[in-house]
Amino acid sequence: MRTNSSPSQALRRALVVAAILTVGLAATGAATVTTYVADLSGPSESPPNDSPGTGFAEVTHNDVAHTMYVDVVFEGLIGTVTAAHIHAPTAVPGEGTAGVATTTPTFPGFPTGVTAGTYHATFDLANASTYNPSFLNANGGTVEAAEAALFASIAAGTAYFNIHTTQWTGGEIRGFLATETVPVTETTWGALKALFD
Numbered sequence: 336m337r338t339n340s341s342p343s344q345a346l347r348r349a350l351v352v353a354a355i356l357t358v359g360l361a362a363t364g365a366a367t368v369t370t371y372v373a374d375l376s377g378p379s380e381s382p383p384n385d386s387p388g389t390g391f392a393e394v395t396h397n398d399v400a401h402t403m404y405v406d407v408v409f410e411g412l413i414g415t416v417t418a419a420h421i422h423a424p425t426a427v428p429g430e431g432t433a434g435v436a437t438t439t440p441t442f443p444g445f446p447t448g449v450t451a452g453t454y455h456a457t458f459d460l461a462n463a464s465t466y467n468p469s470f471l472n473a474n475g476g477t478v479e480a481a482e483a484a485l486f487a488s489i490a491a492g493t494a495y496f497n498i499h500t501t502q503w504t505g506g507e508i509r510g511f512l513a514t515e516t517v518p519v520t521e522t523t524w525g526a527l528k529a530l531f532d
Contacts, residue, residue, distance in 0.1 A: 386502070
């Protein structure tokens with residue numbers, strides 16, 4: 336236990352505590368940005384197929400800006416792309432099928448008529464056109480409710496990214512979206528704690 340601290344040490348501790356409180360208060364209104372990922376394949380379809388096609392989808396949600404960033408890469412499809420979107424919710428996590436939750440008939444600008452490609456787009460979740468009208472109506476009829484329902488489904492493992500083609504009109508490759516985990520190696524609190532040791 337410390338009993339004697341110099342005025343400069345006391346001032347330094349007070350400044351650190353003030354900084355911690357300021358950061359904590361600022362973080363209260365900060366956005367939560369969550370990234371979900373899915374490996375896309377034919378065997379992951381329902382019913383499974385033997386397509387050699389593969390892909391990777393990344394969906395990033397910002398809950399304050401109400402945006403969804405979609406980043407997709409795919410290759411090796413047998414058919415040519417006719418549509419791509421997110422389906423939700425299935426009855427059971429990781430299996431089954433569900434209706435289209437996002438823009439129909441496909442994500443705007445998603446490459447069609449190809450067997451390989453990339454896609455990058457940011458969607459305004461406060462815009463009703465981001466959702467399939469059926470999904471919007473089934474979830475309270477408001478964009479706020481639709482956003483909450485979509486990301487609750489994704490977090491629960493009941494939403495999947497699907498690429499439909501001329502060969503498999505119900506979907507050639509798909510993957511269920513799951514939270515991307517990032518290992519934490521050092522915390523700010525640990526660094527700040529060192530100032531008091």
